[in-house]
Amino acid sequence: MASRSSIMRSAGLRLLVIAIFLAAAGFLCATLVRFAPGFGVDERELDSRLSDRSIVAIRGAHQDEQNVFRFYAKYLAGCIRGRFGDSELFQQPISQLIQDRWVATVENIAGGLALAWAVVLLFAFVAVTLQQAVLDAALSALSGALISVPAAVVALLVAMARKPACLAIAITVLPPLYRYTRNVLGNSWNAPWIIAARAKGLSRPRIIFSHVLAVAGPQLVALAGVSLTMAFSASVPIEVLSDSPGLGQLAWQAAIGRDLPLVVTITGLVATVTLLANAGASLANEMLQPA
Amino acid sequence: MNMTLLNTIALALLILILVIALGATTFAPAGYAKQFRESPNSPPCSRFLLGTDELGRDRFSRLLFATRVSLLLAPAAAALSTALAALIGTVAGFIGGIWERLTMAAIDVFLSLPWLFLLITVRALLPLNLSPLLSVLVTFLLLGLLGWAAAARVVCAGVRSIQASTFMLNARAWGCSQRRLIAVQLIPNVRPVLWAQFLISIPVFILAEANLSILGLGLPEPLPSLGGLMVELESFSSVHAQPWRLAPLVVLALCVSALQIIKGANEVRV
Numbered sequence: 268m269a270s271r272s273s274i275m276r277s278a279g280l281r282l283l284v285i286a287i288f289l290a291a292a293g294f295l296c297a298t299l300v301r302f303a304p305g306f307g308v309d310e311r312e313l314d315s316r317l318s319d320r321s322i323v324a325i326r327g328a329h330q331d332e333q334n335v336f337r338f339y340a341k342y343l344a345g346c347i348r349g350r351f352g353d354s355e356l357f358q359q360p361i362s363q364l365i366q367d368r369w370v371a372t373v374e375n376i377a378g379g380l381a382l383a384w385a386v387v388l389l390f391a392f393v394a395v396t397l398q399q400a401v402l403d404a405a406l407s408a409l410s411g412a413l414i415s416v417p418a419a420v421v422a423l424l425v426a427m428a429r430k431p432a433c434l435a436i437a438i439t440v441l442p443p444l445y446r447y448t449r450n451v452l453g454n455s456w457n458a459p460w461i462i463a464a465r466a467k468g469l470s471r472p473r474i475i476f477s478h479v480l481a482v483a484g485p486q487l488v489a490l491a492g493v494s495l496t497m498a499f500s501a502s503v504p505i506e507v508l509s510d511s512p513g514l515g516q517l518a519w520q521a522a523i524g525r526d527l528p529l530v531v532t533i534t535g536l537v538a539t540v541t542l543l544a545n546a547g548a549s550l551a552n553e554m555l556q557p558a
Numbered sequence: 559m560n561m562t563l564l565n566t567i568a569l570a571l572l573i574l575i576l577v578i579a580l581g582a583t584t585f586a587p588a589g590y591a592k593q594f595r596e597s598p599n600s601p602p603c604s605r606f607l608l609g610t611d612e613l614g615r616d617r618f619s620r621l622l623f624a625t626r627v628s629l630l631l632a633p634a635a636a637a638l639s640t641a642l643a644a645l646i647g648t649v650a651g652f653i654g655g656i657w658e659r660l661t662m663a664a665i666d667v668f669l670s671l672p673w674l675f676l677l678i679t680v681r682a683l684l685p686l687n688l689s690p691l692l693s694v695l696v697t698f699l700l701l702g703l704l705g706w707a708a709a710a711r712v713v714c715a716g717v718r719s720i721q722a723s724t725f726m727l728n729a730r731a732w733g734c735s736q737r738r739l740i741a742v743q744l745i746p747n748v749r750p751v752l753w754a755q756f757l758i759s760i761p762v763f764i765l766a767e768a769n770l771s772i773l774g775l776g777l778p779e780p781l782p783s784l785g786g787l788m789v790e791l792e793s794f795s796s797v798h799a800q801p802w803r804l805a806p807l808v809v810l811a812l813c814v815s816a817l818q819i820i821k822g823a824n825e826v827r828v
Contacts, residue, residue, distance in 0.1 A: 284663040296679070415814035417765050419772035420807055424790050492670070499672040503770050508792070518675055519773055522682035530682050534675040545670035 274554055281546040289539060293346075296531045297339040300487035319496045346535075356526035364517060364529070365536065375506065376498045379436025383444055383494070386437070391448040396471055406445070414442035419504035431509040439501040440494055447490055453480040485555040492548025496541045568819035575813060579625035586619035591780040600768035601645050601800070602744030609699045614779075620688065623671050623781035628764050631698040636759035640709055652744065653726025661714065668707035674769065681775045681818060690781040690827055697776060710783065712812065717749040720744055757821040761814040767809060782811045 291310075309325050345352060351361035361387065388400055394403045413421075418439040425435035455461065461478050480487075502515035510516075521529035578585055587605075588594075598614040600606050608617035650661035680700055688696065720726060720743070729743050764784070770776040771785025772792075779786075787806035790796075797803055 280663065284667055288664070288667045291666070376617055377599050411815060411818050412811070414818065415761070415765075415811045417768040417772065417788070417810070419769045420784075420788060420791065427797075427811075458770070496670055496672055500674040503674045503678065504773055518678060519775075522678040522775060525682055525686075527682060534672075534679045536695065537675050538671050541672055542670045543665060549666065 268361070272505050274550065278546075278550055278554055281549065285539075287541045289335050289535070289542070292538070293343065293535060296441030296535065297342055298335050301335045301338050301528050330470060333537050337529040342465065346421055351532045352528050354521070354526050354529045356521060356524040356529065361471045361529055361532050364468060365533070367481050368512055368517050371511055372506070372515060375432045375436055375502060375511060375513055376495070378431070379440060379501075380439035380494055382433065383391075383440045384491075387444045387448050391445060392475065395451055395452045396475070406449075410418050410442040413438060416444075416502045417504070419508055422505040422508035425505075432509040432513075435505040436498050436501050439505070444490065444494055445495065448487065451483045451486045452479060455479045458482060459498060487554040488555060489552040491547050492545040493546045499537050500543055560673035561605040564819055568816040571812060572816040572820070575625060575809065575816075576629055579622055579629050582619075582622035582626045586622045588619045588621045590618045590782050591615065592619070596815040602802050603800075607716055608805050609800070610732055617802070617805065620782040620787060621809060622745065624784050624787050624806065625809055625813070627694065627777070627782065628767060628774075628810070630639045631694060632701075632758075632760050632763040632767065634706070635702035635763045636756050638699070639759050639763075640752055640756040641706035642703070643709030643713050643755060644748070646706065647710040648717050648740075648744070648748065650710070651714040651717025652740065652773075654718070654721070659719075662711065665711045665714075669711075669723045673766075677701070677766070677770060678773070678775055681770070688778075690778050694781060695780050697767060697770065698763070701766055705759055705762065709752075709759065712746060713751055715745065716748050720747050754821070757817065761817040761821070762812065764814055764817075784813075 273550060309328075311325055312322055340474050341354070351365070353359065354364055356363050357364055390406055394406050418435070423433045424434070425432070425438070456479055461474060461482075464474050465476055483512075499515075502513060502514075503519055505511070505521045506513040506515035514537065518530055518533040520538075521533065559566075585605075589637075592615065594600075594610055594613070594614040594616065597606070598612050600610040600614075601611045606616050606618065608621060610616055611620070635709050646661060652656045677700060682696070684696060692744055726739065726743055729739055734743070767776055768784060768788060770786030771783050774789075775828050777783045784806050788810075790803050791807065
């Protein structure tokens, strides 16, 4: 197992890289938002009933947003205080919109991932331990067929069958997860010491829990972090097409309505969550690695 | 079934689809935007092999043009992302040390990002008055620019293992210059890895474009794409009554499955 100091160093480096990346990505997004067509133009300026002074006052309200550095500093300061500004599309504070929607996304993703992992582990263990070529080929063909269908079509089919959105997330995440898990478990199952344990007549559950998972565990933990990223990506089309009011649907509504502050904030927030989850999974992987 | 036979069938199927799609202007009975206003929502018949959509456009013709768009531009995006991966991965693997660690950290971060959120963000930032052709190019350019990370990690690992090989050690001992080492020893040996990464990226980009188009953030009308044609599947009730609406999904699944099989066979060979 890795030493405490090396794990702390690794954690520090990861957090530093994430912080630098988020700051750079945030600045890039702020720049893109600042220079996007229509930025700073208030539709009230077109209202002929307003006087010149009112128009000047409306323009003045956007004056401090003209400089991209000032705009970014103001935006970042607001984010740190938990204020992400207001949505132009919904005319509501962005933090309120996120608060209203995150529960649905968490439910969809948690349900989908739990279901996907349960199915994946079951089928991967069955394929690896039974070592039946036909069964293995059938499962691989099934995962190959599922991987060829876009997440949006899976969402449509699930919605057509009136099943919950988490099922669509599970079906979308399942094929790549199955392939990796099957490979990882297959490599462990065929390791020399496990072949020796099998030859000695150890029971299958004992081999799986005491030997196979000990070797494959760290890689599966790292894969769990990646599966969260996959689930978040799949949540966009799935929530949109199954009309599930989550962050994915909100991001899509913001993109279609060109509500740039909202779409950038949601993307930043989701990216932060997935980056931290993956950093955590990678650290757990390092901690679980045999010395 | 024998892997080689399966690979041959997949390759033949893909070539067939590609040839038909490339010859869309010859094989298609009508242009993709041509409207037959007297027969909207027509069922399949000898005139319209897959019927017409609600605007009276021939579905079969649109399917051929859509396949051409997806099958030409996804490899172009894959080539771009593989080129980026080759550059970043080779430089990091060749120089090594802190640069390699930094590049790997950046790749880890990039791989942890939910790409669809990034894509819809960047799509939302684009001007509304982009021409359809420019919009197609921008969509696939974005896919290419965002898809390099996984391939770069594999290329970097490949370069590192080539760096540690005996033939590289020999070449260095013989006094080969850095430029010659890269041109004669490194690049030819890293080529199979790049080819495999290129093949892996194509189906990913086809599916990504399909997802974006179904969400209305892909190619603008009237230009068809496989994802764009699948928007018709949104009216659930009509799919049961008109199963020919599933044709774009069948073509997409065939293309992606064929590419997966070819990719799998190639990985085995690499």
